[in-house]
Amino acid sequence: MESLWRKQTKEIRGRAQEADVKLDRTTWDVIVIGAGMAGILTAFYLQEAGKKVLVLEADRICGGQTEGTTAKITSQHGIKYSTLIKSVGMEAARGYALANEKAIREYEKLIKNREIDCQFERRTAYLYSLREKNSLVVEKRAALSMGIDVVTEDKGELPFQVKGVIGFPNQAQFSPLKFARNIAAELTILENCRVTELKEHLVIAEKKVFTAEKIVVATHYPIMDIPGFYFLRQHQSRSYVLALSGCKRIEGMYYGVDREGLSFRQAGDHLLLGGASHRTGENKKGGAYEYLEEMARKYYPNCQVEAKWSAQDCMPHDGIPFIGKYSFFTPNIYVITGFQKWGMTFSMIAALILRDEIMGTENTFGKIFNPQRFHLKASLPHLLTDVGVNIKSLTKALFTDKPSCAHLGCKLEWNPDEQSWECPCHGSRYTGEGKLVDNPSVKDLEE
Ligand SMILES: Cc1cc2nc3c(=O)[nH]c(=O)nc-3n(C[C@H](O)[C@H](O)[C@H](O)COP(=O)(O)OP(=O)(O)OC[C@H]3O[C@@H](n4cnc5c(N)ncnc54)[C@H](O)[C@@H]3O)c2cc1C
Known part of the structure; x- marks a missing residue:
C-alpha cells in the first residue's frame, strides 16, 4: 500500500545518462548497491568528495523501507541510553548519542545549503508511557549523562493521559522523499538492476558485471551471507502506519515505550499514527491495520484514514547498527545495516563514516559502529x-x-x-x- 510520502512524491530520478549501456564498461571508484536513504546519502557524500560513483538499485529509488518511514530525525530511540550504558558501556553509548545529534545538524546544514523544500522542522521528540514513569526517569538520567538536553513537561497534546513523559528538544522531522528527490538528482543511478553476487571489485547483476575499486552494500539487509554472517547478527521487525486527516494538530513527535505503544507525528495536514510491530513472519492472524484503525477511531472519532502502509527494519543483537568494512576478509567491500527503525539519522551517520573511511580520513564514530565488534x-x-x-x-x-x-x-x-x-x-x-x-x-x- 502506498505511503503518504510516495503519494506526494511520485517521481524521483537520478542524473540523466547518455546511455545506460556504458555504465558496465566503466571502472567506478565506488559502486553503492541500494538506492534507499543510506545508499543515496553515501553516494552523494562520496561524489562530493571527488569519487566517481554508481548506484545500482533492484527496484526504484527509495522504493524499499525508506518510503515507509515516519521520518523523525532524532537521537531519541526509545529506552536506549540506559540500556546501552549497561550493555556496551558509557563511552560507546555517548558516541552513539553524539553521532545521532551530529546527523541532525548535518541534515539541517545540507537542506539549508541546497535549499531543499522538504518540510524540515525542528521538533521535540517525546517518549511517553501509559503505565509507569520509572523507566523514563532512568532514561532521562542516562540521556543527561550523554549531554542531551531533556525536558519533562507534558504538553497535553496526546489524546490520552500519560503516566510519564520525557522530551529531547531540538530534534527534527521532514518529508523523506522530497529530500531524497533533490539528493538523487545529483547521482548516477541504475534502477531495476538487482545485484545477485559480489566478488572483490566485481558486482554481478543479472546479465551485467560492473567493476569498482570499492563497493558499498546498502541493501537494507546485506545480501551476502558469508563472510560477514549478518544473518546470525540481526532479525527484522515490521510496523504499520496510518496517515489520518481531521485530527487535532500536534507539535511534538511521540514514541510510546509500553509494549503496545503507539507513535505520533504531524506531517503537514496529516497525523501519522504508527505501531502494531511484530517480528517479520510472525503476523499469521493479521489485524495490524484494524488495530491501528480502532485506535484512531477511539482517540480521534472524526478522523479519516488517507493512507496506510507498513515497512520493516533490521534489529541488531547489540542494539547498534553495522557501518564499516563488510568483514575482515573483504577490505574493499563495506556494509550499512541494522538501523532498528532509526535509519534517518543512521543513514547520515553511515554516509559520513564511509565517506571518511573510503577517503582515508579518520572518523570519530567509526569504532562504535564497526561491524567487526562483538558485544x-x-x-x-x-x-x-x-x-x-x-x-x-x-x-x-x-x-x-x-x-x-x-x-x-x-x-x-x-x-x-x-x-x-x-x-x-x-x-x-x-x-x-x-x-x-x-x-x-x-x-x-x-x-
Ligand atoms: C514503520 C517504520 C517507521 C520508521 N520510522 C522512522 C523514523 O521516524 N525515523 C527514523 O530515523 N527511522 C525510521 N524508520 C527506519 C527507516 O525508515 C529505515 O531504517 C531506513 O529507511 C532504511 O534505509 P535503507 O536505505 O537502509 O533501506 P531501504 O530504503 O530499504 O533501501 C535499500 C535499497 O536497496 C535495494 N536493494 C535491495 N536488494 C538489492 C539488490 N540485491 N540489488 C540492488 N538493490 C537492492 C532495495 O530495493 C532498496 O531500495 C522506520 C522504519 C519503519 C519500519
Whole structure:
C-alpha cells in the first residue's frame, strides 16, 4: 500500500545518462548497491568528495523501507541510553548519542545549503508511557549523562493521559522523499538492476558485471551471507502506519515505550499514527491495520484514514547498527545495516563514516559502529532467541507444504495484512505469487 510520502512524491530520478549501456564498461571508484536513504546519502557524500560513483538499485529509488518511514530525525530511540550504558558501556553509548545529534545538524546544514523544500522542522521528540514513569526517569538520567538536553513537561497534546513523559528538544522531522528527490538528482543511478553476487571489485547483476575499486552494500539487509554472517547478527521487525486527516494538530513527535505503544507525528495536514510491530513472519492472524484503525477511531472519532502502509527494519543483537568494512576478509567491500527503525539519522551517520573511511580520513564514530565488534553480553540473549526461531522454522519446513524461503530454507508464514509470504528467521518477503519483495533473499520463490 502506498505511503503518504510516495503519494506526494511520485517521481524521483537520478542524473540523466547518455546511455545506460556504458555504465558496465566503466571502472567506478565506488559502486553503492541500494538506492534507499543510506545508499543515496553515501553516494552523494562520496561524489562530493571527488569519487566517481554508481548506484545500482533492484527496484526504484527509495522504493524499499525508506518510503515507509515516519521520518523523525532524532537521537531519541526509545529506552536506549540506559540500556546501552549497561550493555556496551558509557563511552560507546555517548558516541552513539553524539553521532545521532551530529546527523541532525548535518541534515539541517545540507537542506539549508541546497535549499531543499522538504518540510524540515525542528521538533521535540517525546517518549511517553501509559503505565509507569520509572523507566523514563532512568532514561532521562542516562540521556543527561550523554549531554542531551531533556525536558519533562507534558504538553497535553496526546489524546490520552500519560503516566510519564520525557522530551529531547531540538530534534527534527521532514518529508523523506522530497529530500531524497533533490539528493538523487545529483547521482548516477541504475534502477531495476538487482545485484545477485559480489566478488572483490566485481558486482554481478543479472546479465551485467560492473567493476569498482570499492563497493558499498546498502541493501537494507546485506545480501551476502558469508563472510560477514549478518544473518546470525540481526532479525527484522515490521510496523504499520496510518496517515489520518481531521485530527487535532500536534507539535511534538511521540514514541510510546509500553509494549503496545503507539507513535505520533504531524506531517503537514496529516497525523501519522504508527505501531502494531511484530517480528517479520510472525503476523499469521493479521489485524495490524484494524488495530491501528480502532485506535484512531477511539482517540480521534472524526478522523479519516488517507493512507496506510507498513515497512520493516533490521534489529541488531547489540542494539547498534553495522557501518564499516563488510568483514575482515573483504577490505574493499563495506556494509550499512541494522538501523532498528532509526535509519534517518543512521543513514547520515553511515554516509559520513564511509565517506571518511573510503577517503582515508579518520572518523570519530567509526569504532562504535564497526561491524567487526562483538558485544557478548548485549548480544547473547538475542542470539539465543534467533537460534531458537531458526531451528523451529527449519524443522517446520520439513513437515508442511507452505513455501520455504529462497534464502536459507526457513518456512515462510503468510501475512494477511500485507498479502505476503514472510520469513520469520531473517525477514525476506515475497508476493503471493512468489516474487521477491525484501531481502536478504536475492531470488524469487520459483527459481
Ligand atoms: C514503520 C517504520 C517507521 C520508521 N520510522 C522512522 C523514523 O521516524 N525515523 C527514523 O530515523 N527511522 C525510521 N524508520 C527506519 C527507516 O525508515 C529505515 O531504517 C531506513 O529507511 C532504511 O534505509 P535503507 O536505505 O537502509 O533501506 P531501504 O530504503 O530499504 O533501501 C535499500 C535499497 O536497496 C535495494 N536493494 C535491495 N536488494 C538489492 C539488490 N540485491 N540489488 C540492488 N538493490 C537492492 C532495495 O530495493 C532498496 O531500495 C522506520 C522504519 C519503519 C519500519
